[in-house]
Amino acid sequence: QSVLTQPPSASGTPGQRVTISCSGSSSNIGSNYVYWYQHLPGTAPKLLIYRNNQRPSGVPDRFSGSKSGTSASLAISGLRSEDEADYYCAAWDDSLSGPVFGGGTKLTVL
Amino acid sequence: QVQLVQSGSELGKPGASVKVSCKASGYTFTSYVMNWVRQAPGQGLEWMAWIDTNTGNPTYAQGFTGRFVFSLDTSVSTAYLQISSLKAEDTAVYYCARGRNPDYWGQGTLVTVSS
Numbered sequence: 001q002s003v004l005t006q007p008p009s010a011s012g013t014p015g016q017r018v019t020i021s022c023s024g025s026s027s028n029i030g031s032n033y034v035y036w037y038q039h040l041p042g043t044a045p046k047l048l049i050y051r052n053n054q055r056p057s058g059v060p061d062r063f064s065g066s067k068s069g070t071s072a073s074l075a076i077s078g079l080r081s082e083d084e085a086d087y088y089c090a091a092w093d094d095s096l097s098g099p100v101f102g103g104g105t106k107l108t109v110l
Numbered sequence: 111q112v113q114l115v116q117s118g119s120e121l122g123k124p125g126a127s128v129k130v131s132c133k134a135s136g137y138t139f140t141s142y143v144m145n146w147v148r149q150a151p152g153q154g155l156e157w158m159a160w161i162d163t164n165t166g167n168p169t170y171a172q173g174f175t176g177r178f179v180f181s182l183d184t185s186v187s188t189a190y191l192q193i194s195s196l197k198a199e200d201t202a203v204y205y206c207a208r209g210r211n212p213d214y215w216g217q218g219t220l221v222t223v224s225s
Contacts, residue, residue, distance in 0.1 A: 002154055035211050037155075044114075044205070044215040045155070056213075088155055092211060097169050099145065099211060104154040 003028065003100035004089055011108040017077040020105045022089035024070050028100050032092040034072040036065055039086045039104070048087075049074060076107075084109045112136040114206050114216035121222050127194040130219045132206030139187035140164050142209045146180060146191050149218070150202040160210070161189060196223045 005023040012018040022034065036049035047056055049065035052072065064075045072091075076083055089102040113135045120128040132144065146158040161168040161180045168180040179192040193200055201223045206216040 002156075033211065039155075042218070044217045045207075045212075046215075047213050050211065050213065090155075090211070096171065098157050098160055098171055100157060101147075101155040 002103035003093060003096075004091065004102035006087075006089060006102035006105045008103065009106045009108065011110055012076075012079045013110045014079055014081065016079045017075060018079060018107065019076075020074045020087050020089075020107070022072045022074070022102050024072075024091060024100075026070060027095040028070075028091040028093040029067065029072055030070040031094060034065065034067050035090045035099075036063075036074045037088045037090065038083075039088060041086075045088065079109055081109050083107060112208070112214045114208060114214055116204075116206060116216040116219045119220040119222070121224065122193075122196045123225050124196055124198065124223060126196050127192060128196065128221055129190055129192040130204055130221065132189045132191075132216050134187045134189070134208070137208075139184055144182075144189040145207040145209075145212055146189075147205045147207055147212075147215075148202045149205070150199070153202075155205075158191075158204075163189075193221065198223050 033051040037045040039045040052067040053065045062078045086104045088104045093100045115133045117131040122128045140163045143160045145160045148156045158174040159168045159170045177194050181190045203218040205218045208214045
């Protein structure tokens with residue numbers, strides 16, 4: 001059971017906007033930054049969002065992140081077929097002294 | 111550019127040991143901690159430990175002490191994960207990932223435990 005809670009699946013059609021939620025607690029999301037990763041099977045996870053809402057260079061502005069209290073969300077607008085992947089949220093956990101992850105959300109582009 | 115290159119797939123028998131390497135390049139190795147993260151089949155990402163690349167001191171997640179040894183060779187900018195007394199449930203992809211909040215990741219190493 002993952003420390004952070006994500007929905008197991010999400011879907012949308014090309015061009016749509018989808019959001020993926022991530023719920024935690026005061027020891028992780030409530031007191032630390034949230035990070036989001038895109039993961040395609042057999043490849044290295046890719047950092048999409050850091051420090052709640054910042055995009056690394058090269059990540060399209062279709063991807064955005066937000067955080068409120070002990071929850072966070074990732075929004076993907078203008079959905080494209082290549083966005084089909086697994087998405088994970090993560091945050092440092094002060095109680096565990098390490099990063100914790102969500103269980104992952106499999107995004108399907110219909 | 112930053113790269114973390116991991117060693118290839120491993121097949122180990124129950125009770126045996128395997129060692130996975132993660133070679134870093136493109137940055138000063140000792141400027142960032144190194145994490146190890148496990149992904150069991152059909153499961154999500156699970157943090158195992160991070161190792162202080164200056165002191166070599168690891169911080170473990172629950173369940174990853176004892177059979178799991180995390181080490182470094184700073185002379186070749188490489189981190190290692192050794193798993194001993196292999197069990198079937200150790201079958202997974204193991205990733206190294208740079209930084210307290212991981213930014214760059216290795217490509218993963220599949221460890222398969224089977225007789």
